[in-house]
Structures are given as structure tokens and as C-alpha cells.
Amino acid sequence: MLTFEDCVELSELPEDVIQAIAVHDHIPMIIALEMGVKMKDTPAGQRRICQCIRDDIDHYREIGDRRHCQYYEDVLRRFESTLPGLQ
Numbered sequence: 001m002l003t004f005e006d007c008v009e010l011s012e013l014p015e016d017v018i019q020a021i022a023v024h025d026h027i028p029m030i031i032a033l034e035m036g037v038k039m040k041d042t043p044a045g046q047r048r049i050c051q052c053i054r055d056d057i058d059h060y061r062e063i064g065d066r067r068h069c070q071y072y073e074d075v076l077r078r079f080e081s082t083l084p085g086l087q
Contacts, residue, residue, distance in 0.1 A: 004030060011037045016075045017049060024052035046083050050076060 008015050013036045022032035039045025053076040060069040 004033075007033055011040075013037065013040055014075075014078065016071075017053070017079050020053045020056050020072060020075055021049065024056050050080060053079065 002010075007030065008018065011018070011033055013033065018029055018033045018036050021027075021036050022029045025032065025035070027035075036049060039048050053072055057069055057072045057076065060066075060072065
């Protein structure tokens with residue numbers, strides 16, 4: 001039987017990116033993982049993931065939660081650094 005951690009490892013997506021998708025779409029982490037796997041391999045999907053993270057940043061900025069805002073800014077920076085040429 002595969003654990004969630006096994007699925008994360010197989011997905012080749014950082015868990016914090018999966019979490020950002022889950023928070024953005026208000027869905028369980030395992031569903032966010034599945035969505036992320038489908039999106040990560042295309043430029044349009046990669047842009048969608050980045051937009052989810054930006055939306056999370058905007059949400060936390062609006063409510064004044066600096067800690068979560070900074071967290072998701074770091075997540076976005078790390079994720080974008082793995083996507084050379086993505087604009």
C-alpha cells in the first residue's frame with residue numbers, strides 16, 4: 001500500500017506546492033497532489049500552479065497574516081526556480 005508520502009515522492013512535486021494547491025482550491029491534499037501531477041508537466045499547468053500560489057499570497061496579505069504570506073512567497077520562489085524559462 002502506498003502512503004501519502006510515497007505519492008508525494010513519486011509526484012516529483014514539493015509538498016509545500018501541493019499544500020498551496022490544496023489551500024487555494026479548498027481540497028484534500030491527495031486531490032491537490034493529483035491535480036499538481038497533471039499540471040506540472042505543461043507550461044499552462046505550471047502557470048496555473050504559480051497562480052494558485054500567488055492567490056494564496058494575496059489572500060494572506062489581505063488578512064494581514066505575514067507569516068503565511070512569507071511562507072507562500074518562499075514556496076513560489078522555490079517552485080519558479082525549478083521552471084527555467086517560465087514567464
